[in-house]
Amino acid sequence: MDSMTPTVPARQRAGTPNILSIAGSDPSGGAGIQADLKSIAACGGYGMAALTALTAQNTRGVLAVHTPPAEFLTHQLDALTADVRIDAVKIGMLPDAATIAAVSAWLRANPCPAVVLDPVMVASSGDRLTEDDAVAALRTLLPVAAVITPNLPELAVLLGEDTATTWDAALDQARRLAAEHGTLVLAKGGHLPEGDGAGGCPDALVGPDGVVLELSGERVETANTHGTGCSFSSALATLYARHGDWAGALQLAKRWLTGALRAADDLTVGGGRGPVHHLGQLWSGESLPDPRAELDHWWELIGQLRADIDDVWFVRQLADGTLDRADFEHYLAQDSIYLTTYSKALARAAQLAPTLDEQEFWANSAHECLAVEMELHQSRLADGGNPTADAISPETRSYLNHLLAATATGSYAQIAAAVLPCYWLYQDIGTRLAAAHHPDHPYADWLGMYSSPEFDAATRRAIDITQRAARQATEDEREAMLDAFLESARQEMAFFAQRRTAAAELKLGV
Structure with missing residues (x-):
């Protein structure tokens, strides 16, 4: 061996780690x-x-x-x-x-x-x-x-x-x-x-x-x-x-x-x-243990973002009941526009889902999104006018563009990851805020929807489906899932933080 020959072969300098076990044998293999x-x-x-x-x-x-x-x-x-x-x-x-x-x-x-x-x-x-x-x-x-x-x-x-x-x-x-x-x-x-x-x-x-x-x-x-x-x-x-x-x-x-x-x-x-x-x-088809495949890790990654959401003016005022009615109606108007596209993303997930059970879950979620959430929004907006596409805010448009891109080009697993924050963050916020307030809170009906047992169950099901998909995904697909999830979480933060503009007030009749 000459002096230029590396002691450790180059193929061992990266990639799979070498693990040494110093132990006794068991001929039964257990x-x-x-x-x-x-x-x-x-x-x-x-x-x-x-x-x-x-x-x-x-x-x-x-x-x-x-x-x-x-x-x-x-x-x-x-x-x-x-x-x-x-x-x-x-x-x-x-x-x-x-x-x-x-x-x-x-x-x-x-x-x-x-x-x-x-x-x-x-x-x-x-x-x-x-x-x-x-x-x-x-x-x-x-x-x-x-x-x-x-x-x-x-x-x-x-x-x-x-x-x-x-x-x-x-x-x-x-x-x-x-x-x-x-x-x-x-x-x-x-x-x-x-x-x-x-x-x-x-x-x-x-x-x-x-x-x-x-x-x-x-x-x-x-x-x-x-x-x-x-x-x-x-x-x-x-x-x-x-x-x-x-x-x-x-x-x-x-x-x-x-x-x-x-x-x-x-x-x-x-x-x-x-x-x-x-x-x-x-x-059984699961990948190697990888923190990127664990949704608990995803949740930890947005820990600071979740804390920042709690400190957003809209969430603070929603929590203590001081949120101005016009600000709340502006939020609901934007959310109504958002829900139309969000329901399409859920429907696309239903089309791509690999099992009948998952197909039914996403299809039912798309229906609930329009039939239940939208109905609550419209009842709250009855005195404030109906939202139209020309009333869309920059923050709402950005979020919709992200969802549309995920729906158009993403795999089933990526779409599931992209729609998950709208379940998980709302369930987290709704549960905590609802627990702190009594029924006469001015927005109790809205908080009650996102802290209900039905929404809790739907959120848990969405988490379980996405978790299974992440563990079965390839490394590249898992990375794309995590990127989609993190971007949706960032979009949620911006969505909560948006404020009314004079133009929006005029279009919405506020």
């Missing part, structure tokens, strides 16, 4: 290295493995464990370091103190900013996988990790305490472990008894100063949970390497794992505690 490699692939990484132990196990339990010499593990790690860029490391089963020492020495010589340590001590079957003297040695490895992902029994062992039986106790233990070692700890509620007060299956990323991010979640009813901890930690490492944010990686990893648990019963592996279905979501 846990350990085998689960790690599946999880890494399912989350968009290239998986590599350095074996710490060989197990003889199946879905019913562990029959035997063989630990190769620690020197051989070092040889594996050095071979990878000499050739491959490593973007993240996941550490799993470390069966003895010598193995832990080898991993610790390698990590200190080859620092990696993304080390996820899953302190595997006991298999899902209850079989012990780590020697007693390894627990003390494992504690010396904790400060090297960026994130530690113990289950509740493992968290208790690391602290030398009893296992937490409530979510508050688990969060407290995680915070103290994080503070002791200057790292992040993933507190996992999967081992909590149901009804402890946390609800569902919570997870939280906890730092020395407390909770960084807490996520609720459903408790999936399945007996097939073998390898859940291995899979979760591998997904977390991979998604951090792809997106560079631990909180965002946790959100994606939790959603992916929940899907893998939901699909677990589709597999028929063994007669004991079976594995999660690592590739179930990919096999």
Whole structure:
């Protein structure tokens, strides 16, 4: 090799991250290295493995464990370091103190900013996988990790305490472990008894100063949970390497794992505690976990815009009931013009929808848009004249041009994304404003429409449809969906902020 040859091949300098799992094997494929490699692939990484132990196990339990010499593990790690860029490391089963020492020495010589340590001590079957003297040695490895992902029994062992039986106790233990070692700890509620007060299956990323991010979640009813901890930690490492944010990686990893648990019963592996279905979501047509595919992420992206809408003069005065009647009628006139085009966008979505259920939803929405909302608007405008096309404001025209462009050239998924803010933002604003006012509020009927159970249900359905489309979209289409959503949200902001002009007053007879 001459001096001009790069140490790392050019093809590895961008794109798919390289994720190294340092863990033991599971010949049944549900846990350990085998689960790690599946999880890494399912989350968009290239998986590599350095074996710490060989197990003889199946879905019913562990029959035997063989630990190769620690020197051989070092040889594996050095071979990878000499050739491959490593973007993240996941550490799993470390069966003895010598193995832990080898991993610790390698990590200190080859620092990696993304080390996820899953302190595997006991298999899902209850079989012990780590020697007693390894627990003390494992504690010396904790400060090297960026994130530690113990289950509740493992968290208790690391602290030398009893296992937490409530979510508050688990969060407290995680915070103290994080503070002791200057790292992040993933507190996992999967081992909590149901009804402890946390609800569902919570997870939280906890730092020395407390909770960084807490996520609720459903408790999936399945007996097939073998390898859940291995899979979760591998997904977390991979998604951090792809997106560079631990909180965002946790959100994606939790959603992916929940899907893998939901699909677990589709597999028929063994007669004991079976594995999660690592590739179930990919096999069903969903894309790799990506924040741009998650509507919660979209909502976060417009967080400042939503706050700005609350501060718009129109919304402030609408909230406290001081909005001038002429200003409200001007808004309604513009909205009546807008709804005509908006209903056409909904009808176009109905034409392109892939399922009968979605076709019916969008078609009914187009009808409701004209028959119900327009009727309310016209009743409010009865004394102010009927709006006409020549009364259109620049803000309304801009919004309509955006919708028309999306309808004319966009895919079904893009149209769904473009029409969604008119549901979501109105439902959000309407619910909050209606909750603060009693029936004698001067605009109670308008607020009541957008805070009604019917509109809530329609908004949730529009979100669910768009969410499914985003997860099944190609990368380019997903980007176009997000652009359409963000632009519609910006147009909503401008629509609320518009003011009457003298010309508008004359045309509308105000």
